[in-house]
Amino acid sequence: xxxxxxxxxxxxxxxxxxxxxxxxxxxxxxxxxxxxxxxxxxxxxxxxxxxxxxxxxxxxxxxxxxxxxxxxxxxxxxxxxxxxxxxxxxxxxxxxxxxxxxxxxxxxxxxxxxxxxxxxxxxxxxxxx
Amino acid sequence: xxxxxxxxxxxxxxxxxxxxxxxxxxxxxxxxxxxxxxxxxxxxxxxxxxxxxxxxxxxxxxxxxxxxxxxxxxxxxxxxxxxxxxxxxxxxxxxxxxxxxxxxxxxxxxxxxxxxxxxxxxxxxxxxxxxxxxxxxxxxxxxxxxxxxxxxxxxxxxxxxxxxxxxxxxxxxxxxxxxxxxxxxxxxxxxxxxxxxxxxxxxxxxxxxxxxxxxxxxxxxxxxxxxxxxxxxxxxxxxxxxxxxxxxxxxxxxxxxxxxxxxxxxxxxxxxxxxxxxxxxxxxxxxxxxxxxxxxxxxxxxxxxxxxxxxxxxxxxxxxxxxxxxxxxxxxxxxxxxxxxxxxxxxxxxxxxxxxxxxxxxxxxxxx
Numbered sequence: 001x002x003x004x005x006x007x008x009x010x011x012x013x014x015x016x017x018x019x020x021x022x023x024x025x026x027x028x029x030x031x032x033x034x035x036x037x038x039x040x041x042x043x044x045x046x047x048x049x050x051x052x053x054x055x056x057x058x059x060x061x062x063x064x065x066x067x068x069x070x071x072x073x074x075x076x077x078x079x080x081x082x083x084x085x086x087x088x089x090x091x092x093x094x095x096x097x098x099x100x101x102x103x104x105x106x107x108x109x110x111x112x113x114x115x116x117x118x119x120x121x122x123x124x125x126x127x128x129x
Numbered sequence: 130x131x132x133x134x135x136x137x138x139x140x141x142x143x144x145x146x147x148x149x150x151x152x153x154x155x156x157x158x159x160x161x162x163x164x165x166x167x168x169x170x171x172x173x174x175x176x177x178x179x180x181x182x183x184x185x186x187x188x189x190x191x192x193x194x195x196x197x198x199x200x201x202x203x204x205x206x207x208x209x210x211x212x213x214x215x216x217x218x219x220x221x222x223x224x225x226x227x228x229x230x231x232x233x234x235x236x237x238x239x240x241x242x243x244x245x246x247x248x249x250x251x252x253x254x255x256x257x258x259x260x261x262x263x264x265x266x267x268x269x270x271x272x273x274x275x276x277x278x279x280x281x282x283x284x285x286x287x288x289x290x291x292x293x294x295x296x297x298x299x300x301x302x303x304x305x306x307x308x309x310x311x312x313x314x315x316x317x318x319x320x321x322x323x324x325x326x327x328x329x330x331x332x333x334x335x336x337x338x339x340x341x342x343x344x345x346x347x348x349x350x351x352x353x354x355x356x357x358x359x360x361x362x363x364x365x366x367x368x369x370x371x372x373x374x375x376x377x378x379x380x381x382x383x384x385x386x387x388x389x390x391x392x393x394x395x396x397x398x399x400x401x402x403x404x405x406x407x408x409x410x411x412x413x414x415x416x417x418x419x420x421x422x423x424x425x426x427x428x429x430x431x432x433x434x435x436x437x438x439x440x441x442x443x444x445x446x447x448x449x450x451x452x453x454x455x456x457x458x459x460x461x462x463x464x465x466x467x468x469x470x471x472x473x474x475x476x477x478x479x480x481x482x483x484x485x486x487x488x489x490x491x492x493x494x495x496x497x
Contacts, residue, residue: 036152036164036168037169042478061168062168062450065430065478
């Protein structure tokens with residue numbers, strides 16, 4: 001599975017890993033920490049076409065619900081079925097077992113507009129100030 | 130996350146709680162921890178071992194004088210005459226329209242001397258209400274909320290932990306109240322709480338709050354104690370069917386409608402709102418606070434619409450995910466004829482999720 005260093009990041013704290021025929025999407029370690037204990041995840045249905053920035057999944061902790069936005073446009077090919085049994089995977093393993101869904105990007109160039117890991121770390125530092 | 134506005138009030142335990150890893154949020158103008166380690170773990174600690182909460186935002190009003198009892202009977206729905214010195218009672222303060230000014234715990238400290246513990250968000254409102262109604266009585270009402278801190282020590286191991294610093298208080302019966310010297314300061318401990326478990330509430334002068342907080346956490350280590358935040362407080366109280374003032378009851382919803390009819394003692398004599406409540410009882414209720422559980426995995430939220438027969442029948446007053454039961458639970462004002470077991474739906478994120486009407490409380494502790 002993707003290391004954080006190989007992922008691209010959105011300002012809304014999703015990561016996307018373009019490795020393989022489809023791209024995998026999840027939330028960053030920073031995001032899962034802010035969300036606190038995840039108790040429910042609603043993933044998008046395969047076949048759904050999403051636009052970059054479109055809300056397409058929901059992650060819920062005890063205290064709040066968080067919309068998850070598609071980092072790039074494309075077609076959803078799979079949701080992470082393991083999250084139905086154990087939503088806490090998002091907390092335990094945000095970059096691996098806690099991935100949310102996979103999609104086939106419509107335009108690979110859209111990925112280049114996202115932050116790389118170093119830029120995302122800088123973004124988090126700036127936001128903490 | 131943005132830093133909270135400077136205007137937020139902090140309890141005297143703010144620094145101590147920050148040292149424990151507390152994550153703070155704005156709660157009715159107070160900067161209080163929503164969690165320390167994890168809401169789920171804190172919840173579990175209270176159900177199986179022990180948890181410690183800072184509830185210093187709550188208010189303490191002392192009522193004293195020749196007519197203290199008469200005054201308290203006038204403003205309370207419950208029968209304060211039933212509690213002797215050393216006992217506490219849960220009660221509602223009704224308004225003239227049958228609504229609820231606040232829900233409170235009244236302790237009788239001595240003949241003619243009482244302590245009323247009120248909600249944090251309603252301290253000023255309750256004080257004004259008491260002042261207004263106290264004029265007709267020979268009584269002194271003293272809001273000492275600024276001077277007192279308050280800790281809630283909750284869970285099956287609470288008595289064992291408390292016995293380390295206050296052995297006499299650890300022997301209290303349920304709803305017992307004890308005045309004592311704690312670290313040389315005049316304090317009150319009651320065997321009460323807001324979690325559905327055994328536990329105690331310590332009403333202590335602010336000067337000893339940090340010491341008591343740290344001692345209890347240290348003594349509680351071998352008993353599985355965790356510092357707990359507002360997040361676990363809410364899941365614990367909702368599982369136990371305990372009301373949250375401002376959400377489940379308020380000035381416009383009555384005690385009878387909230388399912389707490391047992392609090393209203395019509396036979397005790399006159400009190401504010403009695404005629405309206407009697408009329409409600411005679412004519413029958415138009416709505417009742419009703420429990421729901423989600424039949425699919427998910428989290429119920431306050432404000433979510435409840436759909437019965439394809440029509441919106443109400444919106445949830447409270448809702449959460451029950452860590453003990455592992456499904457979504459909530460309460461909603463619905464017509465009183467909706468039976469337990471009835472299938473309904475709740476709208477969440479634009480989808481209608483199947484739910485079922487169920488009895489409250491959702492969870493009952495097995496007490497030794």
